[in-house]
Amino acid sequence: MKVRTRFAPSPTGYLHIGGARTALFSWLYARKHGGDFVLRIEDTDLERSNIESVNAILEGMNWLGLDYDAGPFYQTQRFDRYREVIQQLLDEDKAYYCYCSKEALETMREEQLARKENPRYDGRCRAHAEAKTDAQPVVRFKNPQDGAVLVDDMVRGRVVFQNTQLDDLIIARSDGSPTYNLSVVVDDWDMGITHVIRGDDHLNNTPRQINILKALGVEPPRYAHLPMILGPDGTKLSKRHGAVSVMQFRDEGYLPQALLNYLVRLGWSHGDQEIFSLDELIELFDIKDVNHSASAINPEKLLWLNQHYIKTLEADHVARQLSWHMGQIGVDPSAAPPLRDVVLAQRERAKTLAEMAQNSRYFYEEFAEYDEKAAQKNLQADAVPVLTALQEDFAALDESNWHAEPLHEIIMAVAERFELKLGKVAQPLRVAMTGSTVSPPMDQTLALLGKNRVLARIQRALEKIAKSA
Incomplete structure (x- = not known):
């Protein structure tokens, strides 16, 4: 089979x-x-x-x-088949028409509750239902009236239901539609x-x-x-717990691999292993290992998994996912630098792709303004000689050599020339390039930005310092 x-x-x-x-x-x-x-x-x-x-x-x-x-199959396209089976059950006396009105059913329910019984249909139309020309009947299934149903559940084990506790459920509504x-x-x-x-x-x-x-x-x-x-607080999962739609996780910058890895661990485990590829899951998964008890979501664990996959998946794959997020913030990632290279530079410091996209805007477009505290601390008069020297040395570097290693050598040489610690050179340069104090290592950042952008942004920073003087 x-x-x-x-x-x-x-x-x-x-x-x-x-x-x-x-x-x-x-x-x-x-x-x-x-x-x-x-x-x-x-x-x-x-x-x-x-x-x-x-x-x-x-x-x-x-x-x-x-x-x-x-x-995908659609049930609305199979109504003729459902009607055929309903008619089969009627013809074989395994189902029957029920003409009970809503009022009669409500009265039945109230009387049962008054007797402290579980409300259920009492089968009054089962033996004989008098047809009513002014009412459209429903169709009820003739549930067995004795014995039990054994559900040999692959997760919960044997579960027994007594047929006396099951009423004759409706299988076709009064309009003929199946339930x-x-x-x-x-x-x-x-x-x-x-x-x-x-x-x-x-x-x-x-x-x-x-x-x-x-x-x-x-x-x-x-x-x-x-x-x-369950939600993190142990209550039924709902919108108040945050993202409940799968695509909302996509929108927030999670990778599908992270969400799948996270979901499979909500109720299933294989020893203490936390990280699984899809091939591993297919090999290891056994429905019998699913827990019987409910599992609570843990947003921190999902974020940890997402960061793991951002760091470890093929950069090209992450770049394909990141491209959508860049578009969401109005950035066209088709321009230089290659998005794959941006992923390699940024992947160690991003927990989500949405965060990575925001932090990578300056590679593709001019930032609107400097971070106020960053500029106040790093773009002062004492930074002018350093930035000017960097600008001159970068301008002299041939574009064919515009790579991280030669750029790093220039930064180190300028620091040595002015007898400054590396941070005193790198931080003003970083603020000039990104508008803030956060970026990948400066040699990588400069290489990704390209020569023309680097020279233009140093000039912009020098002009800002001059205006502030």
Whole structure:
């Protein structure tokens, strides 16, 4: 039997990190076992589903690199198939029409609560439902009235549900549209899904779905229900905890490799190992090693992972990701210097790509103004001879030799000539080049800026000092 997993989000919002982790675990399980990973869009909630959310889900999957082998399939394109199965269940006396009004159901609920019973449909239309011409009935599934459903969960172990605790759920609304529990069963059946990996908020749906599948004569898939992801404070994850959309992490400057590595460790581990490549995850991942308890997000750990990947991934790859962030702040990274070289210069001092983009603006455009404290301290009259000497020596350097090593030699020679410590030469030069006191080593910074920019910025700094005198 070929393994076939699926990720089936509802397009009523963005791809959040809980959904992304579910997709990742399903993807890893399929890849590890040589199976297929299916993407299905469960868009039967016509009031809340929208194309913007569909696009956000597809964008998030693409950014994370979670490629799928089939799909995306859309439930709204399969209504005829759902109606066919509903009719089959009606014809085989495994489902029935229910004409109970909302008022009757509410009265039933109130009476059950008054008796301190769990509210549930009491099956009054199961044996015989009198057709009403002025009402559109729903269709209910005839759930078994005795016995139990055993869910052999790959994460939680054996979970038993008594059929007496399960009522006859609605499988078709009064307008004929299928409900979630019917459509998901038909989809898993038709698409040959062998393993369903999803959040544990779906656990109570599982015995109902198993009963429908058995009524249709279908072998249920294996199920694995993942524990919740909590906020740092241990409460249910929500917008107040910050980023919950996958693409928001992209916008804030995280690499997809960092987020995937972070998500897989929310509930799964392999000894004390913290850093995993995708190939390692495929080799090592085992759904049986997923924890039973909920995991809390740790923003500091994610930031640490992101910095690790910025430092260690191929510079060309980081540059491709950084390019988008440069564009977001209005900088065209196609001009010199090559973005790959900027990554190599900046990667040791940036935790996010958004931070790296902001800190690299001065390589591509003139900075608007000097940092006030930096200029006040470093661009004073005593810096004029030093900057002038540097300007002359840089001007004399042939552009074919405009590299870090010759530039470093010039800086050292000027410091020796004026009998100054290196910082007394490098800091005024750094402020002249960047507008602040923060940059990569000066020889790298000068090499990236290019000869013309360097000479022009020294001149700009000298003019500023003259005006301030």
